[in-house]
Amino acid sequence: MFHKAHRGTSKLRLALMGPAGSGKTFSALQIAKGLGGRIAMIDTERGSGSLYSHLVEFDVTEITPPFSPDRYVEAISAAEQAGYGVLIIDSLSHAWAGPGGVLDIHDKVTKAVRNSFTAWREVTPDHNRLVDAMLGSACHVIVTLRTKTAYEVVSEGGKTKVAKIGLAPQQRDGLEYEFTVVFDLSIDGHVATATKDRTSLFDGNYFTPDAETGIKILEWLNAGGAASGNDAAQTVADDQPVEPERKNAFLLDTLDRMFNQLGLGTHVEAYQAYVCERYGVSGLEDLEANQLTEQLNLLRQCKMREEKLKQLVTILEQHKKAA
Template sequence: MEFKKAVRKQAKLRLALSGPSGSGKTYGALLLAKGMGGRTAVIDTERGSASLYSHIHDFDALDLDPPYTPERFVDAVHAAERAGYDVLVIDSITHEWSGVGGCLELVDEIARARYKGNSWSAWNDITPRHRAFLDTILRSPMHIIATMRSKTETAQTEENGRKKVVKLGMKAEQRDGSEYEFTTVLDIVHDGHYATPSKDRTGLFTGDPHQITEATGAMLLD
């Protein structure tokens, strides 16, 4: 065992972009990757949508079709590592959670097949598989940018005797707590590719909306 001086540039970026469908997550991820430089690979679960932006950045794509099991994502990440890519975009990791053959479907299937419908027992089988997926991202020698779909979270309240629905904000479609695995999480807030940080260990972002550009990607590596 040997201790070494911590150097920021030695750390690989783990960044998540969260936003509703059509908010510009893929476009923003590719702009960041372009600014970071090096060879870029994209794991595309969005029916080839990343290739629509091939004019803004030179990258290689792997179209990942269902079933979206954790193991298929792990295999795809390892394939990118073996090919020597510098930056990997995973668009999107929501499918690993709630897509066809993803964790939520697997829990239902295993609960019915093995545990008489008891989903709590089924999670004992699925949680280690999901954890292995996250660990693969964390331990990769590549910079990784992952996109996550988000949806509006609401709650019903009562005011002056009348019930109403209030918006609580946006919630990423991934397992609760997954965002804590990333160095930085940027929530895309509206058109124009502006994002606000919901988590940032780099200290580079303020709470104000920040426009995602190539320069943002370069800044993340400085």
């Protein structure tokens, strides 16, 4: 019934909160790029997400009013069935405060039953279905949340100025506790701080989210099990005794997943030829554990450094031409 827990079996649940202009959509796409895999976006912002199509390749579906929770649930299910690795919901606030959202539905039910409390009993299951769909998704899920805007007089460099700040997110109270990480974004510089962080990677830090942020989170998720070079090999080693065949099968599976995460699926034959030539074997299954680990470390470097990935692609393209 029970089995050993591994973070590698988990999917990211990330929320980006901030007022208009704080860079929520931009940050979501950058982090998604670092996570790897195919990216889908649920856009409720009148196509604003597509303005960033030059930054990273992704597919989009637009939701227009009414922003009922059921329409979000339908789109989440469609993304899963299509096999996307990362799903961005931009923004989740519309499902709460937008036309046809939970608050709108609640108002209509209240007028019909003339009892606000009874109305919540009618509406809450709709909201819960949406939350369950996000938490149970097979995709990494990144959501953006609008925050109410306020202005505050702050001191900076001995001078005072009026700064635009974000307050509570426009969603049901307590929703942020459902996420693995919650970043609060500022207007100035799109700087992020972690208001909730189960990874402990960002505690007390001030930073601008980018692809490296996604890579760091993915490394943390995979550190307990399935896919990161030395960590993967060490996980097997810690579970001694393990037959060599079982260990190699695990490493081969890990290698395959990392290769696909890097978007190198079209180079698989060239990669196999390159590896076989390098180690003098007839197939990947003939590699020894230390050779597989070496290749896992190479792919891990490609995840961390774009120039390494470009070098590998160049090598594989040369093998294709030589074939």
